Structure formats: C-alpha cells, structure tokens
Amino acid sequence: MEKIHMHTTITRRMAQAAAAGAALLMLGGLGFVTAAPAAAADKDGVLETGELGLYYNSNFGGSVFDLALSDPNFANDRFPTSPSVSPDNNTASYDNRDIYAWQLCTDANYTGTCGRLLSGANGNFSDVYKNKVTSARYLV
Secondary structure (H helix, E strand, O other), rough: OOOOOOHHHHHHHHHHHHHHHHHEEEEEEOEEEEOOOOOOOOOOOOOOOOEEEEEEEHHHHHOEEEEEEOOOOHHHHOOEEEOOOOOOOOOOOEEEEEOOEEEEEHHHHHHHEEEOOOOOOOEEOOOOOOOOOOOOEEEE
C-alpha cells in the first residue's frame, strides 16, 4: 500500500506552486484561464483549483469529495457536507481542477479497473466507474 508522507505532500505543493508561476491552466475546455494557488484545502467539501472533485450525483450535483492528495481507499472517508455518506463506490461525476492527471480505480490500493482523468477533465462517469470508484492518485 502506498503511503503519503509529509515530505511528499510538501514536494507536491511546491511543484504545484512552481507550475503555477510558470504556466497558466486551461480549465474545462471553456477558455477560462487561471493560475493555480499554492495549496488547496484537501477534503473540505469545496472544490478548488489544484484538486480533483468527485461528486455524489451526476452533473456535479450533491456533495463533493475534493482531493488534493492521493487516497488509496475511500472506505474511511466521508463527504464533508454529508458526513453520513462515504464517497467509496458512491460518486457519479468528476471535475479535475488539478494540474496533474489523476488515476481512478474501482478497488482499493489503486487496483481493479483504472482510468485516467487529464487535467481539466470533467463530466459524468461511464457505467464502468459510476458509483464504483474506491481509490484515486495523482500522476506526475
């Protein structure tokens, strides 16, 4: 099982800050350009630039599970605005506002069926992933 150490977190945030200073992000294919902040607040229920958002409902509806760091198993997580509901096998849409691509998998520890969401990707999950995502990690 992959472990995230504080060093990894600091290194990732430093890389994001450096990338923000060197480049602009194109979000959602809508032509909206913005620079990434140095750090986003992970798992606070607010999707910010620099995070991957997994939504409870289709079309970005309901609670959002916002990730700034990899998570090998959503089983112990909860939607911040719906604390009785786990995002484990319980998400229908996504919005990648990170500068990195993310790998999403249907089983814990980045196993099962895995797919990649590029920076700026958003939409509803296909039947392969809808209500089946259990782990996610950013790809450098």
